[in-house]
Amino acid sequence: MPQLDRTPAPVDSRPHVVIVGAGFGGLACAGALGGTNIRVTVIDRHNYHLFVPLLYQVATAALSPADIAEPIRRILSRHPNIDVLMGEVTGIDRAQKRVVLADGSFVPYDRLVLATGSSYSYFGHDDWAAIAPGLKTIENARRIRARLLMSFEQAEMCDDPERQKALMTSIIVGGGPTGVEMAGSIAELARHALAKDFRRIDPRAAKVLLVEAGPRILASFPDDLANYARRKLEELGVVVLTGQAVEAITPEGATVAGRFIPAGTIVWGAGVQASPAGKWLGAETDRAGRIPVNADMSVPGVPDVYALGDTATLAGDDGKPLPGLAQVAKQQGEHLGAALEASLLRDQPMEPFHFHNRGNTAIVGRSAAVFDFGKRHLKGWFAWVLWAIIHVYLLVGFQKRVLVTMQWLWRYATYQRGARLITQDSPTSATVQPAASPVGRTAQPFNEPRRRQG
Ligand SMILES: Cc1cc2nc3c(=O)[nH]c(=O)nc-3n(C[C@H](O)[C@H](O)[C@H](O)COP(=O)(O)OP(=O)(O)OC[C@H]3O[C@@H](n4cnc5c(N)ncnc54)[C@H](O)[C@@H]3O)c2cc1C
Structure with missing residues (x-):
């Protein structure tokens, strides 16, 4: 394949900073370099910036994907010194100081910022990913939404009470913030938004299990807040299982502490692993694949390369590693952008x-x-209002803020969810099997495309 130089403009004398990843960290770094006399190229595999903290609302039919994603080009369009490329980075040529893309093209850099985030780790059970998607991308959020809604549709079509029960059971693996948010939101979906819409099943009887291997949920929060969250989840009808590990996941359900629990939907929210940025550099990484960076976010032993956010690890002022949070990535991005300009x-x-x-x-x-x-x-309640205000404020774009606020107000007043569409082409539900329909037909298996008539 010919090696295409994607340097955006004829070579000029300005220094060139390349930022890989337009998530919270990369975008903040680009913003800090906007309007300066530095040439900046931002590369991302997607053409949009995703507001990950609200992804669970897409997965539970409260918001649509477009409500929480904004085109990167549009966000950065006001900065003429910033060029945006949509491409998948596959490696870094350290010797020649250039970023290599999947199509074989490359982008040379003077300074390189790696902000490629993280994905879920299945602790060596990568085959579970297809059955129990993690909540990190729009594609997976749509997949989870389709499975969830499809399970209720199938339960309505099913005559076997045991199977109905299984289809209406959701298992959330991992009692961190994502698991807690998902479990609460699914319970509310079943008990309120779906409650009156079915004739043969009662969605309020749906079961939601939150499974955590550690001794308590919300391990990164203080005891009193974790206990409060557990109590609130239980009030919503969520069964919280702590100190119990998931041992196996199959399309029919999950084995938890030796007991098999049939389920229609399984969502993964447990371990996290960093992007392969450390491997691209041949740099040292920790067990989660994160690059231990210096205090200025430079990668030790790799000149002119910096890493931040979920793909890096750095100790805070208290000596403990900074958590994998959007606010950490954002602050690091802002700081690094300003520091690069000064340098x-x-x-x-x-x-x-x-x-x-x-x-x-x-x-x-x-x-x-x-x-x-x-x-x-x-x-x-006050914490909830504060949460809502902060999340609306952090959304990119005035239009999105207004739209999301309106939808939340409507939802708060009516309990309804506006994005209950099953649009996935092949939502491979965890337990989808042909189910006997009320009219004696055998329903089409949902994970098998209909055969075309010849
Ligand atoms: C469900 C969920 C809920 C969360 N809720 C919160 C919350 O409420 N508050 C909070 O502070 N934090 C929250 N977090 C954590 C927060 O989302 C992350 O810490 C934050 O996104 C990290 O920012 P980042 O810039 O490092 O990576 P990301 O924001 O993940 O961005 C990485 C970017 O790199 C791009 N990319 C990756 N690989 C490549 C490649 N090879 N080539 C090109 N582009 C690539 C991706 O497309 C993406 O745009 C949540 C996380 C999850 C999964």
Whole structure:
């Protein structure tokens, strides 16, 4: 394949910073370099920036994908010094200082910022990923939504009470913020939004299990907030199983602490692994694949390369590793952008990064959330309102803020969910088998495309 040089403009004298990944960290870094006399190229495999914290609302039919994603080009269009490329990065040529893309083309850099995030780790059971999708991409959120809604449709078509029960059971693996948010949201979907829409099943009888191998849910939160979240989930009807590990996952269900639980939907929210950026560089990584970076986010032993956000690990001022949070990635991006400008244009040394904790939060249901501000803890309705205000504020674009606010207000007043479409071409439901329909037909297996008539 010919090696195409994707340098965006005829070579000029400005230094060139390449940022791989337009998530929270990469975008913040690009924003800090916008309008400067530095040439910036942002590369992402998607053409949109995804607001990951609200992905669970797409998976549970509360929001549509377009509500939480914004074109990267549009976000950065006001900065003429920034060029955006949509492409999959597959490697880095350290010797020649260039980024290699999947199509064989390359982008040379003076300084390189790696902000490629993370994905879910299945602890060596990669075959579980197809059955129990993790909530990290729009594709997976749509897949989970389709499975969830399809399971109720199939239960309505099914005569066997045991199978109905299985189809209406959801298992969420991992009691971190994502698991807690998903479990609460599915329980509310079944108990309110779907409650009156079926004739043969009662969606309120749906079972939601949240399974956590550790001794308690929300391990990164203080005890009082974790206990409150558990109580609130149980009030919503969620069965919280702590100290119980998932041992096997099959299309029919999951084995939890030696007991098989048939389920229609299984969602993965457990381990996390960093993007392969460390491998591209041949750099040292920790067990989760993160690159341990210096205080200025430079990669040790690799000149002019920096890593931040979920793909890097750095100790905070208290000596503990900074958590994998959007606010960490964002602050790092802003800091690194400013430091690169100072270094490249004013020859100043790269300043070390210090994280300012703005509070860790998780939402438990339609009127409850927890906030950990370090010394101060907040929970309940006021925390939920604060959560909503902050998340709307952090969404990119005024139009999105208005749209999401309107939908939340409508949902709050009516309990309805506006995005209940099953649009996936082949939603391979965990338990989808041909089910006897009420009229004696055998329903088409949902994961098998209809055969074309010849
Ligand atoms: C379901 C969920 C809920 C969360 N909720 C919260 C929350 O409420 N609050 C909070 O602070 N944090 C939350 N987090 C964590 C937060 O989303 C991450 O810490 C944050 O996204 C990390 O930012 P990042 O810039 O490192 O990576 P990301 O935001 O993941 O961005 C990585 C970017 O790199 C691109 N990319 C990856 N590989 C390549 C490649 N090979 N080539 C080109 N492009 C590539 C991706 O397309 C993506 O745009 C949540 C995470 C999840 C999964």
